[in-house]
Amino acid sequence: MISIEARLARMALKGDQQAFAEIVGLYQDKLYHMAYRMLGNRQEAEDVVQDTFLRVHKNLERYDQSMKFSTWIYRIATNLSIDRLRKRRPGYSLDAESSEHEGLDGYSMLPSDDRTPESEALLSETQRTVHQAMATLPPKYKSVMVLRYLHELSLQEVGEVLDMPVTTVKTRLHRGRDFLRKKLERVL
């Protein structure tokens, strides 16, 4: 039995643009959600989604069907997101108070389109604290947690996406959870 994605990939490889559009339709929202949770920025998340599909399109012939298509595409998107997180100014933290802008933390400097009054109002105080804590998670913990909670992947599947042993996935998940617990102690 060959998966629908593998079939679409094969058609797209022969130059069928419509088949590729189907793949985009299947994964675009999932990838956007995932990239946004990783990066916390709409524009960058959209760029990651686009780059992921461009890379998928370019490497279609190298797609190994022994791997689930979702695993492959999540791996590409995760790697691109982690790359972007690492390229950000080293040591730059949203929680750090900027010396130039007295009293403003990184959150108030986020692109304004992500901070509309509506979206602010939708978030409760607790939710805001949780999102802020999430933003400070180191990328290696964050990628594990996003894959685990957002896509509801098993530890085994997370290991396949990130190409690491399950024991490493577990360790990172536990450390990430503990990291968040400490950050959230105030509201728990």
Add this chain to the structure above:
Amino acid sequence: MKCNVAILYMHDYLDDELPAVQTAELKTHLQSCEACKLRFEQLKRTEAFAMSALSDTSTLPIAAGAATHEAGSDRLSERIMGALPTPSRKRSWTRMFRNHPAITVAAVFVLLMMTSFFSMWGQDTELVVSGTDLQHVVIEGDTVIVPEGVQVNGNLTVENGKADIQGEVAGDLIVIDGSTQLASTAKIIGQNREINQALDWLWYKVTQTVSGFAN
């Protein structure tokens, strides 16, 4: 049970990976240890908060310029499809030229040669008579006559005209884009050729050039 073991069990429990026996052990420990009980409560809440914060789509920003999530994702898919390289069929056609520059150059060269050659071939309609011994040759209009009893020493070439041979040609008789008329008294020692095709003409030019070099 020691607290550090209990903490490991807590995480495994939250991962749905703690076997029943160990779960019972953990519960026993939590009843007797306040610190671990608090930690376990905090971890469970952290887990719940993290899960809802990550999976909640209502906090996802909508793409710029779009009113709804649907419109936003349509816009994004358009952007993605628009950014894809053009279909491979078109690409492979131009790729052929890029991958074989020598062949491309040769093809362009041949093409240019052929066009100039064909235009040359069609152009001249003037009568041209050439040969080594044209003294006794008579030209009337577009007809080149070798009268009876006359001997032409060497080759005779007629372009764009008729050749009327009544006498003798010691060499070759070549007629290009014309016709040959041989009388009963005519005698051609060499070859008698009529060339009306472009390719024949080309061959003739080439052999002539080569033999010209040889001489």
